[in-house]
Amino acid sequence: LNVKQLKILKTELTRFMMSYKFALQELNTKIDILKQEFQYIHDYNPIEHVSSRVKSPESIVNKIQRRGNDFTLESIRENVRDIAGIRITCSFESDIYTLSEQLMQQHDISVVETKDYIKNPKPNGYRSLHLILSIPIFMSDRVQDVYVEVQIRTIAMDFWASLEHKIYYKYNKNVPEHLLKELKDAAESAALLDQKMEKIQHEMSAWKDRQTDEDERYELI
Ligand code: 0O2
16 A cells, blocks of 8 residues: 555544444433433433443454455445444333433434343343444535444443453353353343332332322312
């Protein structure tokens, strides 16, 4: 490559990576709006924590190599759909579906894929709702549709996934059989905990609704 070609390549690569950063900014704003508005209307916040990251060039190259895809920007864009990733932690399982519906129904968002590892957990016990969304980014001379992977989990699911991830890499992907079994048991306990917490929350909000009704009736009298 000559100097001019190298310059063009550098600009294209930078713009390519920037598009993912912009997509994360757009989506983070959308999530923040939902969070603030939900808090105001319902006096309750379904989102505990949000984090986002752009995949490192090294991980992108590894994934392309592993899958045997072409090393072109078009191929990377189409085949590596988790370059931009957002992880949302909710308090309760029902919040996950409320929030995902609210995101998916927005007109500028297209839902490319949904993987519900809550209704269908992975064999190791992993649970989370995964969405691949596509969002348009308006730049100076083009509109670029960008994929973003959104993972939505409860605190219990997140706790489990982060420990499992650490163990997986500590043992260099060769986790002893008894630990795999214990992780699976722990995933089941986490799922039970989510169910119990949901039940308590449900009962509390029904009580709160009844109280509000009574207060309003009292005010009318
Ligand atoms: P990182 O560092 O989190 O980005 P692929 O994307 O090729 O790996 P697939 O089937 O398209 O495979 O993706 P899938 O199943 O939707 O899951 C991808 C991401 O979900 C992973 O990203 C993890 O973040 C998370 N995940 C999926 N399964 C597990 C699991 O069993 N345990 C844990 N802890 N996390 C999981 P990466 O790329 O692996 O890593």
